[in-house]
Amino acid sequence: MRRQIPLILTFLTGIAIFIAFFIPHKPFNEVQDILLDWAIIIAGFALLLGIHSLLRKHITHIKKKDGGWGYSLILTFFFVGVFTVGIFSAIQYKGYSLTPGSLLYFVYDYMVIPLSATMFALLAFFIASAAYRAFRARRLNATLLLIAAVVVMLGRVPIMENAFFNFLSRFSDWFMFIPQMAAKRGILIGVALGAFAMSLRIILGIERTYLQ
Amino acid sequence: MKERKGLIIGSVILIIIFIGMLIKGEPSKNIMVWIAAILTLSIYSFLYRDNIFYKFAEHLFVGVSVGYSVSVVYQNAFIRRVFDPLFITRTYIVEGQFHILPFLAVVIPTLIGLLMVSVFTKRQAWLIRIPIAFVVGSYAGMSISPSFQANIFEQTRSTLHIALSISSFIMIFGVITTLVYFFFSKEHKGFLGRTANVGIWFIMIAFGASFGYTVMARISLLIGRMNFLLYDWLGVIK
Amino acid sequence: MNVLLAILFLMQQTPDSLSTDTVEIVRPAPPTDVIAMDTPNDVGGSVSVQWEISEDDGKGLNNVILYNVFRGQSEEGPFDYIGTVGAGRTSYDDQTVEKDKVTYYYIVKAQTKEGVESEASNVASGKAAPQWFHHGRWNILILGILFALFFAFYIRMAKGKELFIRKIAGLDAVEEAVGRSTEMGKPVLFCPGIGYLYDIATIAALTILGRVAKKTAEYETRIIMPNYDPVVMSAAQEIVKQSYTEAGRPDDFNEKDIFYLTQDQFGFAAGVDGIMLREKPGAIFLQGVFYAEALILAETGHSVGAIQIAGTDRVTLLPFFISACDYTLIGEEMFAASSYLSRDPVMLGSIKGSDAAKVAIISVILVGAILGILGGLNIGPFGTWFQSLVNWFGRG
DSSP states (O other): OTTHHHHHHHHHHHHHHHHHTTOOSTTHHHHHHHHHHHHHHHHHHHHHHHHHHHHHHHHHHHHHTOTTHHHHHHHHHHHHHHHHHHHHHHHHTTTOTTSTTSHHHHHIIIIIHHHHHHHHHHHHHHHHHHHHHHHHOOSHHHHHHHHHHHHHHHHHSOSSOSHHHHHHHHHHHHHIIIIIHHHHHHHHHHHHHHHHHHHHHHHTTSOOGGGO | OHHHHHHHHHHHHHHHHHHHHHHHSOOOOOHHHHHHHHHHHHHHGGGTOOOHHHHHHHHHHHHHHHHHHHHHHIIIIIIIIIIIIIIISOTTEETTEEOHHHHHHHHHHHHHHHGGGGGGSSSSGGGGHHHHHHHHHHHHHHHHHHHIIIIIIHHHHHHTOOOSSHHHHHHHHHHHHHHHHTOOSSOSOHHHHHHHHHHHHHHHHHHHHHHHHHHHHHHHHHHHHHHIIIIIISOOOO | OHHHHHHHHHHHHOTTTSOTTTSOOOOOOOOEEEEEEEOSSSSSSOEEEEEEOOTTSSSTTOOEEEEEEEEESSTTOOEEEEEEEETTOOEEEETTOOSTTOOEEEEEEEEETTSOBOOOOOOEEEOOOOOSSOGGGHHHHHHHHHHHHHHHHHHHHHTTSOOOOOOOHHHHHHHHHHHHHHHTTOOEEEEEETOOTTSHHHHHHHHHHHHHHHHHHHHTOOEEEEESSHHHHHHHHHHHHHHHHHTTOGGGOOGGGEEEOOSSHHHHHHHHHHHHHHHOOSEEEEEEEOOTHHHHHHHHHHHTTOEEEEEESOTTTHHHHHHHSSEEEETHHHHHHHHHHHOOHHHHHHHHHHHHHHHHHHHHHHHHHHHHHHHHTTOTTHHHHHHHHHHHHHOO
16 A cells, blocks of 8 residues: 555556646646646655755754864854745745845845856866866777867867868867767657656556655 | 975965955955855865865855755745635635635645655655655656657657758768667677767767867856956956 | 828828828738638637738838737627737737637738728638647657557566666676775765756666665665755665665664755755765765756766766766766666666566667658658659658647
């Protein structure tokens, strides 16, 4: 029973949504939107598990005064602080806490955004180090990868204005449109088939690892 | 020891440059810009090695982002979709009449969601499988058709957009050899093996091209952060 | 012609001061052949109106800039304005129809820049109705059923048989990676990316997790897993617990090592980077859905000297994994992994089904290419056949 009920539920919801895709008539046209709405509510409850896991871990650290417990304190402090700000903003703006001018919006603008942008920009360093390593790997595949990368990169940013770079620029466009696109299409078709097989296995209850 | 010395010299040089910039430029008078700048530098410090500045910025970031996402989810899931329709707008009462369907549309997902919490009990923990099964089933059913449309149909159709040219030939050849690489039920040897090998070459060339294509976009991100540090914060460049 | 231009010029300059009695208004020709019919493949409540463009749209006086559509309850009117489309367009979907299966009457008028409307077109009538089947999606249904039949067939064939599946390099390296981690006395880090449990790639990642956890249980090595989605976390805890139980070491399982981090993309990346720097794992698995943070994680992982096995179905992120990790499961390889690892005949059968679907697609492309070439050389009816094949794939 503990196995059957979830499997039957997966089967029914999966099939219902799949069929609804082909029926424009009411109420089938609304099935997808309704279930997506439901999924958002359910995900909201799931977050309680997340908070529990996170706080349990860090509060234990703080209590035991493990090495680095100070960082756990910082994390907990900022979590509680920002969440309080969130509730405060939600009350102030009647449920629309992300209205520009609210405190939560301020946190978003001055903390979440710059920190994210900073992490994101790390990619500039890492893309260079990854390219360097690909360059040193003396395997045919790595070499092909690197040659293509250099060709497209130089084609996108012509260093000089001359016939060679003009050619390179047009060649790299062609390169993106034809060979690059060919492999991408092959991979996408494969992914779609693999995902289809997986979805089918999930709906039919063959794949059930996620329900351990 | 040698490394230590280098580090000290490097830091001193950096501090001198920094003080020079502070004096020469027009540093920001906004405290938030200072905080953002210091956090930015703290994050970058991990490129050298793990250190207290990075640890501080990292834990702050995780704490802030959890607090932020919990606030957003709390608002989108509970306030907008459960609390408002149940108690404020009362979507299930139309012209003084109680309607069961709009009522259930809010109550059922709330009950399913509540089962998530069953994991905290020892004996009824299996109930968490119900919301999981529901969500996974919905998305499994939902993903099939759009993925067919966007990946199988659209890609096959675009591949068939052919003219009598070398490009068309390369396109078709590339798509087919790549697909052959993803053959799992036959050993890759003989003709199949050679074709699959060409397929992996195509894949590698494609990855290289898309790598090269992204490099400049990523570097512009770094330029954006440098601009923040030198323009918004230190006011050295104008 | 000059007179006409002068009039138009005057009208534009002083539209209010000129009375319609004194100046002859030049009306554009009305659109013709108006028809109205139910909008296909919808939930009802919509009528599509179509027409032939006015004589003065793009030719003739060339002064039409838009078409106004009007609706009435009876053939004689009155007609209420319902919407406008630009010149050159020949259709409008009236989505404001209140009642299905009731006849409404439509007229269309052309209008010039100066706001002069043409005479009314002919009156067309139509009803809205909901449909029970989306006719543009036949192709998906047919192909879906066909492929599902392939799977059913091969799954049936597979029962009780040993099926061959080719080697997948990244998967064979799982044992090596965990073994090396154990020798070095370091933990194993499994990162499921920033997907949710409903992402197919995340589910594939969890299957791989089950296998990795079994190895870590056997080798008595610690496995750490930071999570982005709390539901993935709960599922992962159960999966790892199960693997430890199967390996006969249920007591070694530590639930707290499979924990929640944050649901923010870069916050997650910062947190996982910190864990990598502090725990210095000997093996790192980056499996699931990744976006820009992929390279940040993979390069940090490399810098702490871990052996890295990545896998994702995101085509744009694969290049970074390929260049930064030791092994990468490319797209479908990752989905095949769960079947490969389970060695369950039914699962393996579904891989064969997917291969059969690939053969079908390759055949379509080859046949299409031949038809296209013959069509391009203007031989026989191949050109039209080719076009209908392409169109079939473009429906919906």
